[in-house]
Amino acid sequence: MAAIQLMKSVLEDYVCKANDCIQIKLVRSESDVFDDSKGFQPEFTHQLFGQNENIFGYKGLKIQLFYTAAKLTPYLNKVCTSEIKKNMFDGVQADDVLKVISDKLEIPIVDNLDKFIARIPEDADFTPTGTLLHSYPKESDDTTKYYEIYKNTIDVPGFQEYHKRLQTFLWWYIDAAASYIDDDDDRWMYFTLFERYMVDGKKQYALVGYGTVYNYYAYPNRIRPRISQVLVLPPYQRQGHGLAFLETMYNDFRADSDVLDITVEDPSDEFVRLRDYLDCRNCMSLPAYVKDKLPQGYNDDMAKEALEKFKINKKQARRVYEILRLRVTDHSNPEEMKAYRLDVKQRLNIPFQKQKSDYEKLKKVLKPEELTAAMEGTGTQERQDTLETWYQELMTFYRQVLERLAMA
Known part of the structure; x- marks a missing residue:
């Protein structure tokens, strides 16, 4: 032993x-x-x-x-x-x-x-493939650096082979990247971000970031882009490139009349904050989201304007409303904070309302002991505790977005 x-x-x-x-x-x-x-x-x-x-x-x-x-x-x-x-x-x-x-x-x-x-x-002979969507400068250490964002489809000459190398970064930086995407599927779109710099008077490039988007069908004749992966490599993080990258994607989608709205697949917490910030910053300019209207509650005009102007889907529009309403709520006023909390929790309570409906249906087909087992953990106290946990988690996210909006 x-x-x-x-x-x-x-x-x-x-x-x-x-x-x-x-x-x-x-x-x-x-x-x-x-x-x-x-x-x-x-x-x-x-x-x-x-x-x-x-x-x-x-x-x-x-x-x-x-x-x-x-x-x-x-x-x-x-x-x-x-x-x-x-x-x-x-x-x-x-x-x-x-x-x-x-x-x-x-x-x-x-x-x-x-x-x-x-x-x-x-590398001196490399030129990015695809359509140049946006270029922008960044000040860094008293020098100006330049960046370019491109859009590709898999049939762009040279891109499929390049993508085989590009996607290898996903294993290290995207959680649950269980396999490579099917690049034979022409519904995929690819976005690349490069730094452009000069060597001996000639342009050269260095990879900064990479994103993928899948165009889902939306009835009857539209598409619904779903952002699948967005990666800015570590040497370039915390420098504003993620925002520039996402905003460029958004602008490209919004210019396409076939696009119904924009969705995101299983986003990381960091991406959620970035998306919330961008959507809130945009919606602050809409008439439905002005300061005086926010305390009156979420309404159809908010969903309609967010969709028509920025192609923000209904679920995200509601989230934007909650963040911007928190922004104009007097945190030192107990009545205003209570009204805000009840409004948010009413939305969070929707899954429990469905459970209540399911309970009524199950009562008709299950024995009492089977019904008790099926509904275990769904009592009033458990529901209240869960709602409070969800609410506090949201407040943490929302305050981080508001802090960034305050610095913009």
Whole structure:
């Protein structure tokens, strides 16, 4: 038993956290290859290494996943101070970490550093594919940097092959990206964001972000774009690019008469806040959302104007109303806050009203003991507690949006 415990203790020293030992890098020049400050880490690794996000079999492990900044030519390598060999611990083997990554990425990978460095100058010939939708400057460290946003479909020459490399970032930064999207489906739209910079008087590009949108059918002859994924890479986050990216998508959808409204698929909390901010900022200009009308409650004019002007769907329009009403509510006035709280909770209570209807139906077909089991956890106190939790969570989100609106 003691020997087993000792072996277990020794083997635990060979467990590494995948998020900590993977370094991703966008390389513009040979000097970037050796500059650790250019690297950044993944946000998620469970989709490759399991829920614990562990890699077994190494000490001092460093995994280098480098891309040339424009063409995204990839290089993959690992270094470590110690690695378990097959004959060390009764045949226990280290994870074949490079194979796990290369199999998941499903693209040709350069495994020789000199060959990778030789490929870097090829980026000078890169030009983004697709339609240029928007370009904008950003001030940074007393210099002005320039950015461009493009829209592609999969049949744009050269884009399908580029997309195979582009989508590999999803494994590291989009939770639950269980598989690549079907790029043979022509209902997908793709948006790319690049930094444009000059080298020896010639334009060059570096990837900043990537987004995908699926055009769902909307009866009888419209489409309903659903934003699936939006990613701004870590070196460019917290700089306003997410807002510029989303606003450009919105403007493109709104210019299309076939688009009914805009939806979002399973958004992250950060994306929810970004979307709320943009929609609130836009709706503040609408007559239905003026300060004097908000305390009177949500109405059809709000939904209609948000849809017609900004293609905001009804559910999101209601959320925008709640945020903007909170903005004009006097928080020091108990009566105003009570009226606001009751208004929001009335909406939150809708699922429980459905449960009440279901209860009446079940009463007719279930025995008393079966009915009790079916409705467990839906009593008055449980419902009130749940509503209060939902309400407080919303207030946290809403206040963050209002703080950003106040700084705009």
